[in-house]
Amino acid sequence: MARDRKGSLVSFRPDIKVMDCTLRDGGLVNNFAFTDEFVKDLYLANIKAGVDYMEFGYKASKEIFDPKSFGKWKFCDEKDLRAIVGDNKTDLKLAVMADVGRTDFKKDILNRKDSVIDMVRVATYINTIPAAIEMIEDAKAKGYETTVNIMAVSKVNDEDLDGGLELLGQCGVDVIYLVDSFGAFYPEQIERLADKYLNVAAKYNKKIGIHAHNNQQLAFANTIEALSRGTSFLDATVSGMGRGAGNCYMELLLSFLRNPKYNKLAIMSFVEKHMNRLKEEGAVWGYDIPYLLTGVLNAHPSSAINFINQQRSDYAMFYQ
Amino acid sequence: MARDRKGSLVSFRPDIKVMDCTLRDGGLVNNFAFTDEFVKDLYLANIKAGVDYMEFGYKASKEIFDPKSFGKWKFCDEKDLRAIVGDNKTDLKLAVMADVGRTDFKKDILNRKDSVIDMVRVATYINTIPAAIEMIEDAKAKGYETTVNIMAVSKVNDEDLDGGLELLGQCGVDVIYLVDSFGAFYPEQIERLADKYLNVAAKYNKKIGIHAHNNQQLAFANTIEALSRGTSFLDATVSGMGRGAGNCYMELLLSFLRNPKYNKLAIMSFVEKHMNRLKEEGAVWGYDIPYLLTGVLNAHPSSAINFINQQRSDYAMFYQ
Numbered sequence: 001m002a003r004d005r006k007g008s009l010v011s012f013r014p015d016i017k018v019m020d021c022t023l024r025d026g027g028l029v030n031n032f033a034f035t036d037e038f039v040k041d042l043y044l045a046n047i048k049a050g051v052d053y054m055e056f057g058y059k060a061s062k063e064i065f066d067p068k069s070f071g072k073w074k075f076c077d078e079k080d081l082r083a084i085v086g087d088n089k090t091d092l093k094l095a096v097m098a099d100v101g102r103t104d105f106k107k108d109i110l111n112r113k114d115s116v117i118d119m120v121r122v123a124t125y126i127n128t129i130p131a132a133i134e135m136i137e138d139a140k141a142k143g144y145e146t147t148v149n150i151m152a153v154s155k156v157n158d159e160d161l162d163g164g165l166e167l168l169g170q171c172g173v174d175v176i177y178l179v180d181s182f183g184a185f186y187p188e189q190i191e192r193l194a195d196k197y198l199n200v201a202a203k204y205n206k207k208i209g210i211h212a213h214n215n216q217q218l219a220f221a222n223t224i225e226a227l228s229r230g231t232s233f234l235d236a237t238v239s240g241m242g243r244g245a246g247n248c249y250m251e252l253l254l255s256f257l258r259n260p261k262y263n264k265l266a267i268m269s270f271v272e273k274h275m276n277r278l279k280e281e282g283a284v285w286g287y288d289i290p291y292l293l294t295g296v297l298n299a300h301p302s303s304a305i306n307f308i309n310q311q312r313s314d315y316a317m318f319y320q
Numbered sequence: 321m322a323r324d325r326k327g328s329l330v331s332f333r334p335d336i337k338v339m340d341c342t343l344r345d346g347g348l349v350n351n352f353a354f355t356d357e358f359v360k361d362l363y364l365a366n367i368k369a370g371v372d373y374m375e376f377g378y379k380a381s382k383e384i385f386d387p388k389s390f391g392k393w394k395f396c397d398e399k400d401l402r403a404i405v406g407d408n409k410t411d412l413k414l415a416v417m418a419d420v421g422r423t424d425f426k427k428d429i430l431n432r433k434d435s436v437i438d439m440v441r442v443a444t445y446i447n448t449i450p451a452a453i454e455m456i457e458d459a460k461a462k463g464y465e466t467t468v469n470i471m472a473v474s475k476v477n478d479e480d481l482d483g484g485l486e487l488l489g490q491c492g493v494d495v496i497y498l499v500d501s502f503g504a505f506y507p508e509q510i511e512r513l514a515d516k517y518l519n520v521a522a523k524y525n526k527k528i529g530i531h532a533h534n535n536q537q538l539a540f541a542n543t544i545e546a547l548s549r550g551t552s553f554l555d556a557t558v559s560g561m562g563r564g565a566g567n568c569y570m571e572l573l574l575s576f577l578r579n580p581k582y583n584k585l586a587i588m589s590f591v592e593k594h595m596n597r598l599k600e601e602g603a604v605w606g607y608d609i610p611y612l613l614t615g616v617l618n619a620h621p622s623s624a625i626n627f628i629n630q631q632r633s634d635y636a637m638f639y640q
Contacts (some may be wrong), residue, residue, distance in 0.1 A: 003509075
């Protein structure tokens with residue numbers, strides 16, 4: 001069922017929620033090696049900017065991942081969160097992500113009353129949705145807001161996607177995310193997919209979110225396309241920091257949104273202090289030809305990340 | 321009158337023409353100081369890539385602009401063109417741009433039979449359309465294909481734009497360009513504007529073109545949005561090289577188009593050889609926060625270009 005646009009370019013929609021994923025998706029660039037000053041300043045900038053949610057990182061299993069090999073935001077221990085946010089007596093809500101199969105969620109995700117975390121985001125592939133639902137119901141029972149992020153949908157056929165969305169519609173999750181893991185979608189495709197997700201949301205009283213990647217310089221365009229269809233949870237990162245080609249730029253998104261509570265200059269001041277330095281120190285992300293090619297080929301960006309880390313530029317060879 | 325989309329993501333439209341503007345819009349970055357090797361290789365890459373038109377530069381007045389202060393592609397003398405292309409016995413057509421009020425077109429634009437140039441593109445503001453039409457009719461009488469590029473339409477009200485488009489519809493021009501000079505438009509606005517231009521085109525049997533800027537990382541998204549409405553002439557530059565935030569990336573556009581005659585790898589090989597070096601040598605263009613801000617403010621990028629050339633990053637101060 002095709003849908004109409006929701007809202008106009010001059011109005012604002014109170015259902016819109018902006019999610020800062022800089023530490024989580026950006027942490028995939030630098031193994032979560034952010035300084036405490038960076039994290040604290042980002043937290044304060046997000047509050048000042050009127051951002052609705054800040055994703056601090058993952059709740060990854062310490063059985064599977066050695067804490068000595070990663071920064072602390074791979075694990076988001078309660079004490080590390082509180083060292084930054086105290087009791088977080090602010091309007092900014094805190095989120096963490098947990099991957100199906102890579103988390104000891106029963107042990108590591110506390111009851112909400114014992115945590116400063118507000119939201120648990122469950123990342124899943126289409127074939128692990130039953131395991132994702134188990135995690136969602138666990139987080140829900142503990143008192144959290146929940147999202148589910150179905151990754152790599154550009155590889156999923158319509159029948160499987162419809163089945164997966166039905167299962168998720170029937171579970172307790174609050175927000176279902178449309179995720180363009182490979183940066184493979186054009187706005188016309190996002191329009192059709194967002195309408196599909198929104199139809200499920202209307203049936204089961206859920207919200208829809210969008211998480212885009214910038215392989216084809218379309219992360220922002222795809223985000224506002226999804227938004228204009230009725231998607232309400234919008235992921236972005238400061239300067240687009242994120243795996244491979246990165247994500248939708250928070251600076252662009254806040255410039256677009258018309259709700260006067262959003263203040264893009266707070267984020268730009270953070271960029272001025274931190275992001276240019278981070279790049280100078282060697283963190284590499286953002287649009288580049290190899291990511292364009294994996295996007296066009298609908299492939300995981302890992303081969304492009306390796307190619308760029310080798311400082312190669314023989315693009316034609318890479319493509320073949 | 322709203323229009324339907326034209327074509328689908330898997331078909332191709334034979335009316336599509338790709339225009340490489342690297343030397344012309346990119347020349348605004350480096351005062352047209354391209355080496356002959358660069359220009360020759362770009363010409364050969366465009367032929368190999370199946371690009372339809374290559375814009376070599378401007379036909380600027382030597383009374384107004386001192387040839388000692390600019391590279392030769394500011395003027396595009398016939399002998400300089402022929403030194404690169406010979407008689408251009410290829411499928412690639414050659415274009416030049418002439419600005420209203422900054423060209424001695426009667427003298428400097430030869431008869432087509434004496435030139436390797438195929439197309440004259442006239443750049444005008446809304447209030448100089450009568451002068452533009454004089455130039456168009458002169459070029460038309462000399463035997464050229466012609467386009468008119470109405471600049472800065474994001475500053476023009478609907479009534480003036482409708483009047484200007486009517487005048488242009490009635491003149492001999494072949495292609496009318498929708499130009500987002502300030503990178504100020506979102507895809508929803510491009511959709512409405514493209515439909516407006518296309519309605520004039522249908523009435524007067526013209527073609528419509530799109531020339532986008534990347535201030536908000538939307539040049540490619542806006543180009544394919546205009547294309548999907550029915551726009552047929554698509555401007556792009558290699559690696560987006562162009563004034564300020566630059567243009568639609570040729571690499572992205574050729575990856576999107578489905579006509580098998582287009583070969584993106586020919587352009588990528590050119591990037592590998594030339595574009596990274598050009599950036600290392602100090603040419604500066606591409607998305608940056610100051611350009612985002614001039615885009616959002618619907619302002620000329622000149623203040624942002626100065627800011628960046630001073631290597632400043634106090635964005636909040638710049639905005640105010």
